[in-house]
Amino acid sequence: MIDIKSVDFSYSRNTKLxxxxxxxxxxxxxxxxxxxxxxxxxxxxxxxxxLVFPQKGEIEVMGFLPQKRLPEMLQDIFFxxxxxxxxxxxxxxxxxxxxxxxxxFNSEQFNKFLKExxxxxxxxxxxxxxxxxxKKVMIAFGLATNTRLxxxxxxxxxxxxxxxxxxxxxxxxxINEERCLVISTxxxxxxxxxxxxxxxxDGHEIVFNQSIExxxxxxxxxxxxxxxxxxxxxxxxxxxRGLYQVCENKTATESKVDxxxxxxxxxxxxxxxxxxxx
Amino acid sequence: MNTTFSFNRxxxxxxxxxxxxxxxxxxxxxxxxxxxxxxxxxxxxxxxLYIMGFIFAAKQFKSFAYTPGxxxxxxxxxxxxxxxxxxxxxxxxxxxxxxILTYSIGNVxxxxxxxxxxxxxxxxxxxxxxxxxxxxxxxSFDFLPGGNAFLEMIVNFLIIQSTFMLGSIYFKRGALGKTxxxxxxxxxxxxxxxxxxxxxxxxxxxxxxxxxxxxxxTESSSILKIIGNGFKIFCYLLIPxxxxxTYFRLTEKQV
Numbered sequence: 001m002i003d004i005k006s007v008d009f010s011y012s013r014n015t016k017l018x019x020x021x022x023x024x025x026x027x028x029x030x031x032x033x034x035x036x037x038x039x040x041x042x043x044x045x046x047x048x049x050x051l052v053f054p055q056k057g058e059i060e061v062m063g064f065l066p067q068k069r070l071p072e073m074l075q076d077i078f079f080x081x082x083x084x085x086x087x088x089x090x091x092x093x094x095x096x097x098x099x100x101x102x103x104x105f106n107s108e109q110f111n112k113f114l115k116e117x118x119x120x121x122x123x124x125x126x127x128x129x130x131x132x133x134x135k136k137v138m139i140a141f142g143l144a145t146n147t148r149l150x151x152x153x154x155x156x157x158x159x160x161x162x163x164x165x166x167x168x169x170x171x172x173x174x175i176n177e178e179r180c181l182v183i184s185t186x187x188x189x190x191x192x193x194x195x196x197x198x199x200x201x202d203g204h205e206i207v208f209n210q211s212i213e214x215x216x217x218x219x220x221x222x223x224x225x226x227x228x229x230x231x232x233x234x235x236x237x238x239x240x241r242g243l244y245q246v247c248e249n250k251t252a253t254e255s256k257v258d259x260x261x262x263x264x265x266x267x268x269x270x271x272x273x274x275x276x277x278x
Numbered sequence: 279m280n281t282t283f284s285f286n287r288x289x290x291x292x293x294x295x296x297x298x299x300x301x302x303x304x305x306x307x308x309x310x311x312x313x314x315x316x317x318x319x320x321x322x323x324x325x326x327l328y329i330m331g332f333i334f335a336a337k338q339f340k341s342f343a344y345t346p347g348x349x350x351x352x353x354x355x356x357x358x359x360x361x362x363x364x365x366x367x368x369x370x371x372x373x374x375x376x377x378i379l380t381y382s383i384g385n386v387x388x389x390x391x392x393x394x395x396x397x398x399x400x401x402x403x404x405x406x407x408x409x410x411x412x413x414x415x416x417x418s419f420d421f422l423p424g425g426n427a428f429l430e431m432i433v434n435f436l437i438i439q440s441t442f443m444l445g446s447i448y449f450k451r452g453a454l455g456k457t458x459x460x461x462x463x464x465x466x467x468x469x470x471x472x473x474x475x476x477x478x479x480x481x482x483x484x485x486x487x488x489x490x491x492x493x494x495x496t497e498s499s500s501i502l503k504i505i506g507n508g509f510k511i512f513c514y515l516l517i518p519x520x521x522x523x524t525y526f527r528l529t530e531k532q533v
Binding site for chain 2: 071077079087088093100
């Protein structure tokens with residue numbers, strides 16, 4: 001679906017944002033793109049959608065060169081940016097104007113998603129809605145386009161607590177074998193039990209790209225006694241609830257992947273994690 | 279699927295403009311009718327055409343002023359050519375038609391109201407379309423044979439439109455002001471070059487001052503005619519040239 005080969009990108013001559021970045025993303029999966037601020041997560045999504053062009057290297061999305069921005073490719077991509085555009089029209093007109101550009105758009109689905117987000121009035125003007133409500137409309141629209149590639153940049157920013165749960169349910173119901181979802185976020189807890197592939201960016205490159213199954217197979221996430229420590233422990237975090245640890249899973253024990261803990265473990269001991277997954 | 283140009287997608291792009299800007303358009307054209315009602319039978323409508331024309335053209339790619347707006351625009355599934363043609367159609371055919379329509383409505387309403395209030399019987403005049411009108415914008419460029427002022431006005435308008443549309447995509451913010459400044463800077467440089475060349479040719483500037491009232495273009499010399507026609511062709515070519523540059527600028531646009 002997405003093939004990125006040795007891509008270099010920078011906004012200015014002096015500072016390189018992405019250097020020799022390579023990444024392959026498959027369909028039928030929800031990819032979580034994580035990283036600290038300024039690592040280039042949003043830029044990577046922009047590169048995939050053809051909004052910015054690589055200075056070096058190649059990107060292929062569904063067999064197209066994104067920088068050409070051909071309608072065949074664009075009608076199969078929906079990109080929800082973190083900041084939304086100012087649109088002076090109501091929801092009904094937004095659907096009327098933009099839905100025909102997406103051949104697989106499903107109006108019933110759109111209405112259903114809006115209803116789930118408790119947005120009943122389609123006559124509401126988009127620029128009069130709150131940021132969160134506007135985001136809900138865009139998420140609902142994006143899912144209803146049924147594009148093969150859905151790029152979501154910080155989709156849960158601005159959503160209230162019940163809406164985050166609704167968002168997870170909708171996304172989970174919207175994914176199928178032909179679709180590929182890339183979600184860039186800082187709010188790792190919002191994506192808990194949703195994403196099935198974790199991509200971590202650090203130092204302007206991909207330092208980790210593994211499926212949840214593989215992570216659960218190789219790592220053990222546990223809460224243990226403060227005294228308990230052994231050579232399998234890669235990272236531990238002392239909290240009021242106990243000692244949260246990421247360990248090597250030598251006993252093939254099943255545990256739930258804690259994305260935040262994994263993220264911190266990677267930054268604490270990148271070398272060991274890399275070796276473990278090689 | 280047509281990868282270069284689809285009429286359906288062009289219609290969708292136009293529909294998008296009209297739905298998104300319906301209220302603004304109704305309001306601005308309504309105000310213009312009011313203006314033409316107040317200043318009916320005016321021969322100076324073409325000045326307003328040029329001013330409004332470059333404002334309208336400079337707003338064609340205003341979505342790029344705000345990054346999410348630019349992203350949203352570039353990701354609309356239509357080709358760059360369709361996006362460009364939409365902007366050209368809107369800032370030429372649509373704008374010009376609406377201008378003429380509002381001028382005509384305002385003129386008729388204004389004249390009739392004037393007659394009603396002041397019990398006069400003034401006729402509606404259509405100076406705007408007057409082919410014998412020799413008033414020309416920006417000097418005395420005789421672009422078209424036969425001196426058809428209306429057609430000449432359209433050519434002038436298209437040159438202005440294409441220049442400001444290019445400015446609209448070239449400058450991220452304040453396209454209108456920056457394009458105007460660029461044009462002024464361009465003319466300033468041309469003026470300096472002209473002055474330099476004349477000084478080189480005539481050496482003494484007093485000779486040059488003495489020639490102020492002398493027009494080279496009134497001479498019937500064939501060389502001057504060739505130069506004049508060459509200049510006309512150059513001006514015509516500016517229109518497609520600026521549109522082409524706008525197209526390439528759009529294809530290379532990154533947000």
